[in-house]
Amino acid sequence: MIRIEKLTKQYDGATVVDDVSFEVERDSIAVIVGTSGSGKSTLLRMINRLVEPTSGRVLLDGTDTRSEPAHLLRRRIGYAIQGHGLFPHRTVAENVATVPRLLGWPDARIRARVTELLEIFQLDPATFADVLPHQLSGGQQQRVGVARALAAEPAVLLMDEPFGALDPIIRAKAQEDLLDIQRRFATTVLLVTHDMDEAFRLGHRIAVMSQGRLLQYDRPATLLTDPADSFVARMTGLSDRALKLLALTSAGEAALPGSSEGPQVAASASLREVLSELLWRREPSALVLGEDGAPRGHLTVAAILARAHP
Amino acid sequence: MPRREWIDRLGLLLTAAGAAALFGLPFVVFKSNRIVPGEPRALHEVLPLWCALGLQAVLLTDAAIAVGVADARRRLAASLAGIVVLALAVAAAANALTPPGDKVVRIAPGGAFWILLVCLGLMATDAITRMRPGPLARVLLLAVALAIVGAALAHGTFDNLSVMREYTVNSGRFPAELRRHVWLAAGSLVAALIVGLPLGILCHRAPRLQPPVLGALNVIQTIPAIALFGILMAPLGALAARLPAAAALGIRGIGPAPAVVALFLYSLLPIVADTVLGLRRVSQAAVEAARGMGMTDAQVLTRIELPLALPVILTGIRVVLVQNIGMVTIAALIGGGGLGTFVFQGIGQTAIDLVLLGAIPIVVLAFSASVLLDALIEALDRSASASAGAKS
Amino acid sequence: MWFANFLRLAALALLLTFLLSPQSFAPLFAPLTHYGAPPIYDQGNLLTLALAQLGTVLLAAAASTLVAVGLGILVTRPAGAQFLPLSRTLVNIGQTFPPVAVLAVAVPLVGFGEKPTLIALFAYGLLPIFENTIAGLRSCPPVVLEAASGMGMSGGQRLRQVELPLAMPLILEGIRLSLVINVGTATIGSTVAAKGLGEVIIAGLLSSNTAFILQGGLVTGLMAVLLYDGLAALERRLSPAVRLD
Numbered sequence: 001m002i003r004i005e006k007l008t009k010q011y012d013g014a015t016v017v018d019d020v021s022f023e024v025e026r027d028s029i030a031v032i033v034g035t036s037g038s039g040k041s042t043l044l045r046m047i048n049r050l051v052e053p054t055s056g057r058v059l060l061d062g063t064d065t066r067s068e069p070a071h072l073l074r075r076r077i078g079y080a081i082q083g084h085g086l087f088p089h090r091t092v093a094e095n096v097a098t099v100p101r102l103l104g105w106p107d108a109r110i111r112a113r114v115t116e117l118l119e120i121f122q123l124d125p126a127t128f129a130d131v132l133p134h135q136l137s138g139g140q141q142q143r144v145g146v147a148r149a150l151a152a153e154p155a156v157l158l159m160d161e162p163f164g165a166l167d168p169i170i171r172a173k174a175q176e177d178l179l180d181i182q183r184r185f186a187t188t189v190l191l192v193t194h195d196m197d198e199a200f201r202l203g204h205r206i207a208v209m210s211q212g213r214l215l216q217y218d219r220p221a222t223l224l225t226d227p228a229d230s231f232v233a234r235m236t237g238l239s240d241r242a243l244k245l246l247a248l249t250s251a252g253e254a255a256l257p258g259s260s261e262g263p264q265v266a267a268s269a270s271l272r273e274v275l276s277e278l279l280w281r282r283e284p285s286a287l288v289l290g291e292d293g294a295p296r297g298h299l300t301v302a303a304i305l306a307r308a309h310p
Numbered sequence: 311m312p313r314r315e316w317i318d319r320l321g322l323l324l325t326a327a328g329a330a331a332l333f334g335l336p337f338v339v340f341k342s343n344r345i346v347p348g349e350p351r352a353l354h355e356v357l358p359l360w361c362a363l364g365l366q367a368v369l370l371t372d373a374a375i376a377v378g379v380a381d382a383r384r385r386l387a388a389s390l391a392g393i394v395v396l397a398l399a400v401a402a403a404a405n406a407l408t409p410p411g412d413k414v415v416r417i418a419p420g421g422a423f424w425i426l427l428v429c430l431g432l433m434a435t436d437a438i439t440r441m442r443p444g445p446l447a448r449v450l451l452l453a454v455a456l457a458i459v460g461a462a463l464a465h466g467t468f469d470n471l472s473v474m475r476e477y478t479v480n481s482g483r484f485p486a487e488l489r490r491h492v493w494l495a496a497g498s499l500v501a502a503l504i505v506g507l508p509l510g511i512l513c514h515r516a517p518r519l520q521p522p523v524l525g526a527l528n529v530i531q532t533i534p535a536i537a538l539f540g541i542l543m544a545p546l547g548a549l550a551a552r553l554p555a556a557a558a559l560g561i562r563g564i565g566p567a568p569a570v571v572a573l574f575l576y577s578l579l580p581i582v583a584d585t586v587l588g589l590r591r592v593s594q595a596a597v598e599a600a601r602g603m604g605m606t607d608a609q610v611l612t613r614i615e616l617p618l619a620l621p622v623i624l625t626g627i628r629v630v631l632v633q634n635i636g637m638v639t640i641a642a643l644i645g646g647g648g649l650g651t652f653v654f655q656g657i658g659q660t661a662i663d664l665v666l667l668g669a670i671p672i673v674v675l676a677f678s679a680s681v682l683l684d685a686l687i688e689a690l691d692r693s694a695s696a697s698a699g700a701k702s
Numbered sequence: 703m704w705f706a707n708f709l710r711l712a713a714l715a716l717l718l719t720f721l722l723s724p725q726s727f728a729p730l731f732a733p734l735t736h737y738g739a740p741p742i743y744d745q746g747n748l749l750t751l752a753l754a755q756l757g758t759v760l761l762a763a764a765a766s767t768l769v770a771v772g773l774g775i776l777v778t779r780p781a782g783a784q785f786l787p788l789s790r791t792l793v794n795i796g797q798t799f800p801p802v803a804v805l806a807v808a809v810p811l812v813g814f815g816e817k818p819t820l821i822a823l824f825a826y827g828l829l830p831i832f833e834n835t836i837a838g839l840r841s842c843p844p845v846v847l848e849a850a851s852g853m854g855m856s857g858g859q860r861l862r863q864v865e866l867p868l869a870m871p872l873i874l875e876g877i878r879l880s881l882v883i884n885v886g887t888a889t890i891g892s893t894v895a896a897k898g899l900g901e902v903i904i905a906g907l908l909s910s911n912t913a914f915i916l917q918g919g920l921v922t923g924l925m926a927v928l929l930y931d932g933l934a935a936l937e938r939r940l941s942p943a944v945r946l947d
Contacts, residue, residue, distance in 0.1 A: 535886070536900065544734075639800055639802040669806050672803050673799055
């Protein structure tokens with residue numbers, strides 16, 4: 001869906017992004033992680049041409065992004081940044097309606113879309129539509145920012161540290177909301193962050209960057225079991241990699257047939273959570289229940305431990 | 311890497327304007343006496359061919375440099391050379407057109423000269439701005455420019471130009487009026503400082519005073535200058551009538567006294583407002599530290615607060631000085647003297663050269679004051695941040 | 703608050719009454735004259751003169767605004783950034799030239815009357831508007847500009863829909879300052895036969911009639927104060943309570 005081919009960016013002799021290539025599948029979330037100075041933000045901004053590459057190209061659904069004027073390209077791509085950049089002189093509704101208005105949608109359609117999005121983001125339209133950004137809390141502003149990015153139903157959403165300014169509890173909720181939204185709209189999301197935990201939480205695939213180069217692009221589990229080099233290994237966390245690996249699998253996926261007399265756990269819980277629960281209660285096994293309450297199987301400590309290494 | 315601009319847009323603009331002026335407007339204007347409207351004369355009509363071609367060659371070179379050369383120093387040198395050659399050319403034209411011994415004929419620079427002068431001046435200004443000279447360099451540049459022009463004037467190079475002819479006619483009065491102009495502007499500034507600085511400090515200490523004081527001063531600002539001059543004439547006239555001592559001092563209904571008082575009143579607002587603003591911006595931490603070290607209030611004021619507030623106060627002084635130099639011109643209407651005398655006489659007699667005789671020195675004075683004070687402010691700012699940096 | 707409003711209305715009422723029926727104020731001004739000189743200016747209609755002066759000022763302000771805002775926008779674009787230092791220097795020089803000098807030099811070029819006055823007021827009024835336009839455009843939070851570009855606004859759309867509206871309070875402030883200063887400065891235009899209240903003042907100066915001088919001066923002063931105040935209220939009404947934090 002998004003194919004990045006040999007993207008390079010140089011400023012005055014310094015190479016900020018160095019020959020990066022990878023591909024993001026349709027209807028998935030790819031997360032680009034790296035420390036500051038790794039070039040991840042610059043890479044992101046080359047996709048919607050806020051920064052023009054020195055060499056290389058980006059293909060969106062097979063079409064080169066340079067085949068049309070930049071500002072028209074950007075109207076088809078959602079863009080949400082840290083600090084969200086809400087227009088201070090426009091109401092929430094006007095902010096969200098910006099790109100549809102640029103595209104010339106009829107008024108009725110714009111109104112309907114704005115109401116729909118505000119409801120999805122849990123901002124009651126009656127209360128929030130005509131409010132100015134500075135009257136909102138940080139968390140509300142962040143949600144309006146993402147809503148605005150999705151207003152014109154883009155196939156692609158670019159996000160640059162969108163949750164950076166939120167405090168931990170709100171951030172966790174925002175991350176969950178993003179997963180929901182992505183599933184609902186089947187958008188292809190490319191998200192930049194420096195937070196490895198966030199990457200593991202959100203990404204179907206993760207791209208690790210350092211000093212402009214792409215070190216590894218893989219599923220989260222593979223990053224843990226087969227890191228490309230010691231840097232990637234350190235970044236993903238050597239000290240608790242076994243537990244991180246467990247966190248990536250859900251109880252439902254690993255459940256063994258059979259039953260158990262032990263505590264009940266949800267199928268959606270991660271193996272890490274189940275292990276923690278079993279250790280706490282000093283029980284050898286747990287019963288896995290599906291969403292509907294029906295038993296799906298059971299898990300033993302030994303079975304869990306068997307999955308804690310490559 | 312930003313693409314190097316091969317064609318300087320400003321240079322292109324200036325070249326186009328200069329060329330249009332040179333070929334479309336007269337180089338000098340010939341008047342058989344000071345009151346008749348003049349007849350235009352083109353460049354080739356007034357200078358021998360080699361002179362005219364020489365000037366055009368220099369201008370062409372300057373145009374090429376303006377468009378193609380990016381180095382600021384070269385541009386500055388080229389434009390200054392161009393200005394010098396242009397000035398000499400117009401002086402030569404004046405000399406050529408003046409019959410020997412004639413004192414009545416007036417030859418004034420024409421539109422082409424002025425526009426070319428402005429274009430070359432813009433090129434020079436742009437070059438200087440790009441070089442970003444420090445305060446001392448700017449002052450030196452100004453001093454050198456003034457010295458060169460002064461020397462040329464004293465030498466008599468421009469004596470046959472109309473403006474200098476007017477000067478010769480009025481040479482008795484000119485130095486006196488110039489001195490008076492400077493005295494009036496500076497004197498009212500000093501008086502405003504003597505009253506305004508303490509008033510500003512008082513307003514800073516007692517913020518409740520600010521609205522009434524600043525409000526009253528604001529109201530004074532809205533009264534037009536000539537009105538204020540006029541309004542003061544009656545009371546001052548009465549004062550002179552009642553108190554012989556005042557009359558002896560030169561305080562009369564007409565003359566410079568109303569102008570000085572009016573200028574003093576106008577100058578108060580910028581001084582007081584900027585003093586308050588400057589003091590407000592002094593870091594409270596510094597004041598606390600000073601008190602903690604055992605300084606008395608007066609010491610804190612003189613050693614810490616005023617020096618730190620100085621750049622802002624100086625900005626107010628600069629505004630006042632430039633404003634006053636301009637307003638003293640109007641004082642001529644009520645008999646106050648100064649360079650405005652020439653300006654208004656010139657307007658009355660429809661003799662532009664007399665007007666220029668007054669207006670040009672006024673502009674030079676205002677500009678020089680502005681440059682000097684700006685340089686002083688910048689020098690103070692730099693030394694303040696330098697010493698702050700050194701201490702931390 | 704209500705006291706300020708009361709003062710405003712009182713001042714406006716006073717001004718209008720005086721301009722519409724000046725003779726009714728004759729007894730007030732009579733003590734200021736001697737030898738039976740007329741207490742109220744009688745060589746022209748005060749209302750007409752006041753409106754003429756206001757008209758000149760507004761025309762000059764319109765021209766200054768057009769040029770200063772246009773120039774301000776130009777030098778804050780990447781293409782025009784090379785003109786910024788020069789523009790700044792020029793506009794500063796424009797303010798350093800005393801309006802009287804500009805007036806005097808303009809007369810031989812364009813004649814007497816309104817034209818040289820317009821030129822002088824135009825040059826003098828550029829600086830506040832220019833500097834405020836630049837300050838206003840630069841005060842736009844960079845993250846808002848990035849979001850606007852990232853969403854697909856072209857340069858022109860970004861300027862019209864985001865930058866200018868956010869810069870508007872500062873620009874209006876500059877226009878207001880420029881206008882009010884020029885109301886007083888415009889009186890000088892009467893020395894070159896421009897129609898305005900300066901006529902009244904100069905007539906007073908010539909015939910030592912303090913009443914005339916006061917009338918011209920006070921009416922101008924009142925106009926300036928009311929304009930300053932009125933425009934401030936208009937500004938507050940036009941700009942929404944935007945907080946750029």
